[in-house]
Amino acid sequence: MRRDYGGLIAYSRISLRVFATRTTHILGFSESYLHTQFRLLCITSDSSPTTTHDFSPLLRQCIDGRSISGIKSIQAQMLKSGFPIQLSGSKLVDASLKCGEINYARHLFDGMPERHIVTWNSLIAYLIRHRRNKESVEMYRLMITNNVLPDEYTLSSVFKAFSDLGLEKEAQRSHGLAVVLGLEVSNAFVGSALVDCYVKFGKTREAKLVLERVEEKDVVLITALIVGYSQNGEDAEAVKAFQSMMVEEENVQPNEYTYASVLISCGNLKDLGNGKLIHGLTVKSGFESALASQTSLLTMYLRCGLVDDSLRVFKCIKHPNQVTWTSFISGLVQNGREEMALAGFRKMMRDSTKPNSFTLSSALRGCSNLAMLEEGRQIHGVMTKYGFDRDKFAGSGLIDLYGKCGCSEMARSVFDTLYEVDVISFNTIMYSYAQNGFGREAIDLFEEMMNLGLQPNDVTVLSVLLACNNSGLVEEGCGFLDLFRKGTMVLTNDHYACMVDMLGRAGRLEEAEMLIREVVKPDLVLWRTLLSACKIHRNVEMAEMIKRKILEIAPGDEGTLILMSNLYATTGKWNRVVEMKSEMKEMKLKKNPAMSWVEVDKETHTFMAGDLLSHSNSEQILETLGELIKMARDLGYVEDKSCVFQDMEESAKERSLHQHSEKLAIAFAVWRNVGGSIRILKNLRVCVDCHNWIKIVSRVIKREISCRDSKRFHHFRDGSCSCGDYW
């Protein structure tokens, strides 16, 4: 009988499907429509649907239309047709979940006296997909106490929840279960989930053992291991795993994710050779236009410092997403291409790609590197709009920005409103205070941090020592050094360099030298720091000893020769200055030109020492500068000629001092009548003469002037500076 209607049933199914596809765009189709379809189903299949599968087209349509009422109606029909609930239940639960109706799915689930394992699996998988890990693990435990053994589907999803929740022991127990059930070796899905889980616990060795036991390895399994190595900092292993996959696993081909992860490791290793080779492989295997591979290629080139190659890759990307943009922006900032990075950020916003906290903190870092306060403020606005201004990741970018723009109060207020603080937020605000010479505030925060039980790291130590250094708190600094030495942390050369600088500038040169002798492998920076202290205190003898030391480590070090030549100049040994200069010339070394930048009306203007012509308003600048110098002289400013490192006539020395880049920048800002405080950014350190002059000018023009030099901040106000003349 049924066979006679076979053709008709087939026909009706096809017409149902056609009808379904035609109406998928109409959301919320009526219930009467469902009834009609159901009647059609009944008529054409003789009496009533014989399997639950007959409901599939209708359910599909409910899912496409997100119609939970449709599902309820089908549930009623199913009940009427007398299907056992275990059978129909899993279909209904699955459909409800696909409509996003977890509550209804749960309601169905709870009402089922006997549940098919598929029902359990669907619910567990849904909860994990929606990052409701706790609930999914509870569900998994409930399943086991209900004497339902997990299968390969359960196990392939539940490990993600274990690793996200840090449930290592429970993961191990379930791994044992997988071994007993034979699923570890026979099912690559379970194997991949295990590998992923172990690498997230940092156990790459365990992960590799699992991988080796899996009988039929696939690309996902191997990729999971490569990613694991890459994310655990074992980049060389990641590249090795990729290579052995290419050589030993003939029937496993890498896909876009495999390329994506191995390329990141090449980038971390700065292994351009393999990077380019693998770039070639992506082209050959057709994954060159896959977004994941492209994004990693971009990142790899940026980490290797090849900005032009990365731009070439970026140009080929048709639809960069949030991650692509973020990688691009942060990589450009890392390569000192802030302007381009910020242009990228603006383009991204125009393309209405939403930024996340990573994107925002990278863009902010671009601004703070260039002390672009206005641009940074605009990003702050964007952050408020997207609700990231109190996020600890993006927030620390903001703190850094305000710190590096000399606005400690803003930095503090951002810190105080963060939803959550950690070591890094503390480090950032402490470092901001340190740079701006607010040593006490930084130390208070350090104590607060210790009281909260946060574990300090190497940046914390550096921030505290720098805070002492920049505020002239030498005794406190020595105390902290002792404290940190007694702790478990290994002090780095950077920490010692900070101490050497502190002691050296305080004139305690012998103590500073003893500290260096304590260091296992003193580096160039450490010696050079002491050398510059010798320069300040005009200790030629020690300086010459250090010079010999440095030239052993780094023959022909530019900074050393410049420092020596300046030291000879300040002590009037002009013949030695000439020697140094010719030595430098022989090695084709040139001094970095001194530069200053100032932001006026959202535009940044650049000034170079001694360059009076390249600015289009040089006439007005010189006129203003002349007036400022005259007014400063009236209040007692006298040129300090010890800052001139060339042997020349006294009047020429004066002229050269008057043309220092920060003086030009300040004169320009005064001429343009900048509102509020004047903010200068410098590539070198401020000289004593400019420091004296700016102090007086800040009183003359009744304006705060802040100057960020290569090491720290100076806030000039009413005739004095926040550094207390100690820098």
Next chain:
DNA sequence: AACGTAAGAG
């Protein structure tokens, strides 16, 4: 009937 893998940050 259902399941796993990828890329970015202070």
